Amino acid sequence: MPNRTFLKSILAQKCPNCRTGLMFESATYHLSKFDKMNSSCPVCKQDFVIEPGFYTGAMYFSYAINVGIVLVLGLGTQLIFSPNIFVLVSVVSLGVILAVPFTFRYSRLLMIYLFSGIKFDSEKIN
Ligand SMILES: [Zn+2]
Known part of the structure; x- marks a missing residue:
């Protein structure tokens, strides 16, 4: 049985x-396809487009993830290297930009897992 x-x-x-x-x-x-989402599940045919604009709410998760990245990178860089403000802002900005594919996907995943009403049922698959 898979994870x-x-x-x-x-x-x-x-x-x-x-x-x-x-x-x-x-x-x-x-990176050229990180935002391409299947419209439905290739296994169970569950529709991933719950309603028009459903994933707009994912921006709140994206915001929270980015705040976490900024805090960890900013505080970590400041505590370890104590750089000037230009280096600090550059490191944090680069970190946020490099994390965009992960932020995009995991904010959508959190949105659909927590707010779509879709529940896992092991009986649905054989
Ligand atoms: Zn499925």
């Missing part, structure tokens, strides 16, 4: 319904 715990399914970018099919078309590191 089907809640957290592992989110980290593996799996469908919230069957936790087997992938929500995105390609791997996160394919």
